[in-house]
Amino acid sequence: MKPTRIVVIGGGFAGVNFIRQLAGNEAFEITLVDRNNYNFFPPLLYQVATGFLTMSNISYPFRKLFRKHKNVHFRLAELIALHPEQNQVETSTGIIGYDMLVLAMGTETNYFGMENVKRLAVPMKTVSDALALRNYLLLQLERASIEQDPEERKRLMTIVVAGGGPTGVEISGMLAEMRKRIFRLDYPELDINDMDIHLVDALPTVLAPMSKASQTDTLSYLQQLNVKVTLNKQVKDYVNEEVLFADGSKIHTRTLIWTAGVSATPLRGLPESCFGKGKRLLVDIFNKVAGTANIYAIGDNCLQSGDPAFVNGHPQLAQVAIQQGRVLAKNLLKKGESWAEFRYNDKGSMAIVGNFKAVADLPKLHFKGFIAYMMWLAVHLFSLTRYRNRVKTLMNWAWAFFTRDQALRYIVREKKSS
């Protein structure tokens, strides 16, 4: 029997967990298409951006990940468009035919149509973003260190983080820790009290999807770290080094870190009727895209109906993506039996705030402080793709723990030397 040709677009949590179930099974011939040649672990991007981990600590090359499995192929390419009538995808490096297509492209930063913000703010979605942010932050401090004009120096030293989700909370907490322990020592030219770190969100709380207790604890941790948290505050524009808010107020800054929203990665070749809120692909309880015969979507880029506890679809979380990938693959492995309907098993969620402090919501319990930090550490370490990264990341963290001073603060430009 000829193997089923499956093309998977995107090697994040959803795509990789889907493929893993089928790797080595000769009934399937799988091609993974990704714009990068590596998988990475988004929850730790903020540690790359702040120089505590290298990108290699949180990444793993696809070719090595699937090297042992002859039925898994990798293709470095951007998706251009789907051609569902021909059962083909068009990529930047050519056409690929399929029997079944799995869309797992995740989301991208959403600037809500604000062109200035898109152009000038620094996003935090990809490894390239994190490295660019590291360069950008350090460069502002270098500039501040020689700036004579106090107002311009203040603008260079002010950081506004927009978005009070986990990424925004984690990066503002980490920057506040660095201000206290590192920047003060590295930049003796600067009065580090001039450095303001703002966290703003349009909602009335940080970490909106978490428990009330987690929200309150997080807010209090951030305030202990002297992060200026402002809620109910919506960014409207970013002009002349001023972040402008809906209420008419503004903050002067050269650094706006944008973690305030995502939308599904856009897609050409499917009718409008396939898409729901946030451009997410509408899928049934088996993750099949509405109105298609052999196209599936898993992870952040789909919006699923039919899960009784999540009538408005699932939150865009790693756990949902992982479980959808696994369940879809396991359904493909069934012979004759009817497919299992997807039910999201919520194992809880957590966020880290600065050194050694975190909040965690388990289905019925709330944890905070050092215990939550250790839980966060265990879960994230365990989730890292492969053994090597775990060991190395643990060593980096152990180092950071003992010295409280990682030193990956490099400004690396990609330009070729002459």
Add this chain to the structure above:
Amino acid sequence: MKPTRIVVIGGGFAGVNFIRQLAGNEAFEITLVDRNNYNFFPPLLYQVATGFLTMSNISYPFRKLFRKHKNVHFRLAELIALHPEQNQVETSTGIIGYDMLVLAMGTETNYFGMENVKRLAVPMKTVSDALALRNYLLLQLERASIEQDPEERKRLMTIVVAGGGPTGVEISGMLAEMRKRIFRLDYPELDINDMDIHLVDALPTVLAPMSKASQTDTLSYLQQLNVKVTLNKQVKDYVNEEVLFADGSKIHTRTLIWTAGVSATPLRGLPESCFGKGKRLLVDIFNKVAGTANIYAIGDNCLQSGDPAFVNGHPQLAQVAIQQGRVLAKNLLKKGESWAEFRYNDKGSMAIVGNFKAVADLPKLHFKGFIAYMMWLAVHLFSLTRYRNRVKTLMNWAWAFFTRDQALRYIVREKKSS
């Protein structure tokens, strides 16, 4: 007494070793100017380019390096010009005055006026170069993996390394090891026998400054690794994906790695009479630049006269730079006594060829094979700037030793995500 204001341009071996002697001494106020915010260890760049070490294994931020010393300041800037009459240097971020200027800018890649080579070849002098080379090499293999035309595939899989010095030898040896152990597994689509690695040099030998025995052993190691070594072969041009040689022959390739020459980093503001062969600054036996009162040059960018054993100047080696930096600083510390003349103490030289094989010339002895490899390891490990890097680099190497398969094969683009 007011401290002597010393400005040091360049934080490589020479500059850092100079500063270290004076750090913490209140008689001196030192400003280090560098275009990067980190020191790095050039002998291991080729391991970054091939994905065996991360840039953080071989680098260290200046601000952290000198953090404890209040008399050392760092300034991220490019040198624009000297204004010796005013005792000022002009940089990309402003003017800096000095009492004494120390030029330690090293060298840059020399393309000998070949514009096409400069435009299309990949150099290996900086961390950015090494990262760009890593991206470039992997991208060619990704392209080859989907290329249908056998001739174009061959061009994508052919690598020409120009320059048989240590860098050229080390990178061609490493690539040959990767071909054998890694590329074959990572790229099952490719017939890895199609992958040719050429090492070419205009001279009649590789590692020209080393002993005859080292040259012979290196050649034999490279041949065992199936590197195609061609000597007496001078690159003339690089056009239409063909490297053209002086003897009329050519090699089709998409990848020309250029390690065939350096010249001193150019400098504006000093008269022509200050410069010698290879644009190197002519200095006396105390490293003072000819015709100046308070300008010194140390390391690869100077050409020193007066050392009896090196009447034509010293070779451009790390050891010379380190010793010149230290001797100049120690002379400054002398009170009343006359300054020591510089004498280069040649401790020997070595090069590594592939896994676990190296050659080493001590003043009277020649070593090869695994013993030389262990010597190479010990010396390089010991020379890494600081403790942390040593431990981490050793761990990376230990890992590479046991698994023979480091996995830093990431293609990382710097562009911001949308």
